[in-house]
Amino acid sequence: MPSQPYTASHAHETNGPLPAAIFTVFGATGDLSLRYIMPTLLHMESENLFPEGFAIIAAGRREISTAQFFELLDNAGYLPEVSKESKQRFMRRVEYLSVSFDLPESFDKLSRRIGDRSGDPLGYGHECFNRFYYFAVAPKYFALGAKYLKEHGLLEPCSEHGRTIRLMIEKPFGADQSSAAALDLSLLEYFTEHQIYRTDHYLGKETVQNMLVLRFANEFLEPIWNRDYVDHVEISMLESDGVGRRGATYDAVGALSDVVQNHLLQLLAFTAMERPAKNDAESLRDEKCIVLKDLRPYTAKTIFGNVVRGQYQEYSKEIGKEGHSQTETFVAIKTFIDNKRWKGVPFYLRSGKKMPKRIAEISVHFKPNKNDLFSTEDVKPNILSVQLQPKEKITMRINNKIPGAMKLHSGELVFNYEDQFHSEAPPAYERLFLDFFQGDQRLFIRNDEIQAAWKFVDSIRDNWNSENAPLQSYASGQNEPQESEKLINSAGHSWFTN
Ligand SMILES: NC(=O)c1ccc[n+]([C@@H]2O[C@H](COP(=O)([O-])OP(=O)(O)OC[C@H]3O[C@@H](n4cnc5c(N)ncnc54)[C@H](OP(=O)(O)O)[C@@H]3O)[C@@H](O)[C@H]2O)c1
Numbered sequence: 255m256p257s258q259p260y261t262a263s264h265a266h267e268t269n270g271p272l273p274a275a276i277f278t279v280f281g282a283t284g285d286l287s288l289r290y291i292m293p294t295l296l297h298m299e300s301e302n303l304f305p306e307g308f309a310i311i312a313a314g315r316r317e318i319s320t321a322q323f324f325e326l327l328d329n330a331g332y333l334p335e336v337s338k339e340s341k342q343r344f345m346r347r348v349e350y351l352s353v354s355f356d357l358p359e360s361f362d363k364l365s366r367r368i369g370d371r372s373g374d375p376l377g378y379g380h381e382c383f384n385r386f387y388y389f390a391v392a393p394k395y396f397a398l399g400a401k402y403l404k405e406h407g408l409l410e411p412c413s414e415h416g417r418t419i420r421l422m423i424e425k426p427f428g429a430d431q432s433s434a435a436a437l438d439l440s441l442l443e444y445f446t447e448h449q450i451y452r453t454d455h456y457l458g459k460e461t462v463q464n465m466l467v468l469r470f471a472n473e474f475l476e477p478i479w480n481r482d483y484v485d486h487v488e489i490s491m492l493e494s495d496g497v498g499r500r501g502a503t504y505d506a507v508g509a510l511s512d513v514v515q516n517h518l519l520q521l522l523a524f525t526a527m528e529r530p531a532k533n534d535a536e537s538l539r540d541e542k543c544i545v546l547k548d549l550r551p552y553t554a555k556t557i558f559g560n561v562v563r564g565q566y567q568e569y570s571k572e573i574g575k576e577g578h579s580q581t582e583t584f585v586a587i588k589t590f591i592d593n594k595r596w597k598g599v600p601f602y603l604r605s606g607k608k609m610p611k612r613i614a615e616i617s618v619h620f621k622p623n624k625n626d627l628f629s630t631e632d633v634k635p636n637i638l639s640v641q642l643q644p645k646e647k648i649t650m651r652i653n654n655k656i657p658g659a660m661k662l663h664s665g666e667l668v669f670n671y672e673d674q675f676h677s678e679a680p681p682a683y684e685r686l687f688l689d690f691f692q693g694d695q696r697l698f699i700r701n702d703e704i705q706a707a708w709k710f711v712d713s714i715r716d717n718w719n720s721e722n723a724p725l726q727s728y729a730s731g732q733n734e735p736q737e738s739e740k741l742i743n744s745a746g747h748s749w750f751t752n
Pocket of ligand 1: 280281282283284285286287289313314315316353354355356390391392393424425426
């Protein structure tokens with residue numbers, strides 16, 4: 255059967271047209287916005303995804319004009335190549351406004367600006383319209399921003415006209431379980447849980463979404479997706495870059511909170527969850543949350559040998575704290591999920607900066623085949639890997655016969671997005687924006703998931719602190735700490751990445 259050709263509709267399924275709305279992006283002049291948000295919105299413009307009456311307000315602290323904002327965007331160098339018409343349409347759609355969280359009165363400007371647009375510019379026949387907000391700013395401003403929006407009448411609901419108000423926020427969601435709970439409480443004063451869209455852009459990646467299809471639309475996997483057949487699972491997210499310009503911010507966070515608490519635990523949840531009762535946001539998030547709650551927390555005794563922390567050699571110097579930073583740039587973890595399906599199966603998680611190669615991959619290692627037909631040395635265990643970076647692809651390692659001899663060879667069945675659909679997978683943020691505008695929370699994280707993930711991560715951080723856990727040094731771009739190898743070798747396993 256020929257593979258189905260890729261079409262734009264594969265990439266941008268929208269569940270119908272997007273609603274007219276005013277989308278205000280706070281932090282529009284920041285790195286996140288210049289690098290991802292604005293380029294994605296321009297890309298969406300080039301695909302004609304916005305309806306008439308979809309306005310974008312780019313809000314930053316600095317006092318600049320809309321023309322200067324576009325100069326900033328152009329100079330940042332992340333905008334995609336689009337047609338002149340698309341760019342011009344986008345420039346008409348976006349307006350820059352200086353709004354500062356230090357100056358509550360600057361929200362008057364926002365309120366007037368949104369007010370100015372409300373004499374029916376969106377074609378509703380009334381003054382009500384959807385208001386979508388994105389706080390692409392430091393989390394310390396989230397509660398303040400919500401308060402000012404409320405005080406300026408920008409969160410008023412309108413059941414009569416079905417006006418929708420939603421908020422999208424970016425990690426970090428707290429620095430531990432208690433600060434995450436406090437952040438939630440402060441936001442829940444102004445928004446309901448159904449209005450809050452917590453983003454982990456990894457969930458916008460096609461391969462992560464495909465985990466659901468892979469697992470629950472291929473029935474043959476279900477009987478073997480458990481402790482009887484799975485030997486161990488590895489989830490790695492390795493970067494070749496160092497901390498770069500993020501030095502000061504990163505130093506207050508570290509790899510455990512920056513990557514493990516969110517990206518890695520979300521990937522683990524997608525890999526290990528039970529089948530959701532329905533393909534809707536609550537059922538999916540219920541099942542992910544159960545897995546996160548079933549993670550076995552660490553104690554002062556179990557932390558050693560099961561969790562490794564490391565730092566690349568030049569890190570302290572790079573961030574201007576020579577020899578003094580205790581922040582980890584590498585973490586390796588061996589953990590267990592205490593439920594019926596996964597009891598006794600090790601899950602190895604690993605994340606690091608300045609690694610020899612950049613790769614993000616989940617690999618499920620099946621138990622060695624016991625058979626008396628072939629030499630057990632020749633029969634290699636089957637491995638199913640889902641790679642998110644650098645390529646989005648799925649591979650299955652199977653044993654085959656070498657031509658001309660009754661000898662075995664372990665080879666790969668490959669499903670590669672680019673080859674299959676003749677295009678790279680669409681950008682993660684595009685999927686997330688489409689869902690946000692259309693009110694689909696499946697790919698956004700619920701507050702109880704955040705709490706459960708922090709509870710697990712806190713058990714590591716607290717025991718690291720109380721037990722003075724050593725920080726292993728490793729050579730940039732060459733290897734990971736030796737202790738990481740020991741951690742996985744102790745159970746007879748070794749790190750695997752395609
Ligand atoms: N960058 C990423 O790739 C990335 C990825 C995931 C999550 N995040 C998170 O997203 C958030 C923003 O990150 P970023 O990298 O974009 O930070 P950034 O480059 O430092 O930008 C911060 C933004 O916030 C604005 N801002 C700062 N103080 C303000 C105030 N008092 N009132 C109003 N606006 C203010 C800045 O405006 P001016 O520039 O005009 O001063 C700028 O637009 C952070 O929480 C970060 O952890 C970032």
